[in-house]
Amino acid sequence: MHLNGRALRRAIVAITLASASCLAGCSGYGLFPDGGGPHAMLGPALTQLINSDAKAYRLEPALVRAVIAVESGGDPSAVSDAGAMGLMQLMPGTAQTYGVADAFDPSENVAGGCAYLHDLLGRYHGDLTLSLAAYNAGPGAVDKYGGVPPYAETQNYVRNVTELYREAIGSSRALR
Numbered sequence: 001m002h003l004n005g006r007a008l009r010r011a012i013v014a015i016t017l018a019s020a021s022c023l024a025g026c027s028g029y030g031l032f033p034d035g036g037g038p039h040a041m042l043g044p045a046l047t048q049l050i051n052s053d054a055k056a057y058r059l060e061p062a063l064v065r066a067v068i069a070v071e072s073g074g075d076p077s078a079v080s081d082a083g084a085m086g087l088m089q090l091m092p093g094t095a096q097t098y099g100v101a102d103a104f105d106p107s108e109n110v111a112g113g114c115a116y117l118h119d120l121l122g123r124y125h126g127d128l129t130l131s132l133a134a135y136n137a138g139p140g141a142v143d144k145y146g147g148v149p150p151y152a153e154t155q156n157y158v159r160n161v162t163e164l165y166r167e168a169i170g171s172s173r174a175l176r
Contacts, residue, residue, distance in 0.1 A: 117135060
């Protein structure tokens with residue numbers, strides 16, 4: 001296999017990121033696609049955190065769990081290519097707006113993410129589809145397009161979160 005200079009630099013960067021992420025405990029910028037990074041939270045601790053913050057912001061815990069599952073796979077050290085951080089993948093400006101000093105602290109991240117999701121649901125009059133689209137692409141994009149932006153990532157995001165949420169709601173109702 002022959003690599004040109006650019007491809008070789010990319011390969012070296014990828015290997016360096018993977019090595020550093022394992023040593024530093026980061027998610028590796030998506031190198032752990034199942035969310036199983038070294039800091040993935042255990043179920044009971046994450047469930048308690050989600051239930052508490054969801055209640056505080058009048059959200060259904062199943063919705064918050066679905067957002068976390070799609071955003072970070074439950075890895076509090078996850079970092080996206082765009083710079084979103086933590087369980088609920090808060091962008092730096094959003095984290096600052098919602099008083100999140102450490103976006104990698106699960107309690108701060110989930111509280112900030114729940115506050116943001118609550119505000120988006122208010123802004124879009126309870127429309128879950130528009131609120132999720134805004135959570136992913138930003139409210140400016142949703143407003144610009146008058147609905148879900150024509151971005152494949154955002155359309156897939158809305159579909160995936162909604163499916164997980166509906167499955168969880170259906171499962172919980174079936175148990176009653």
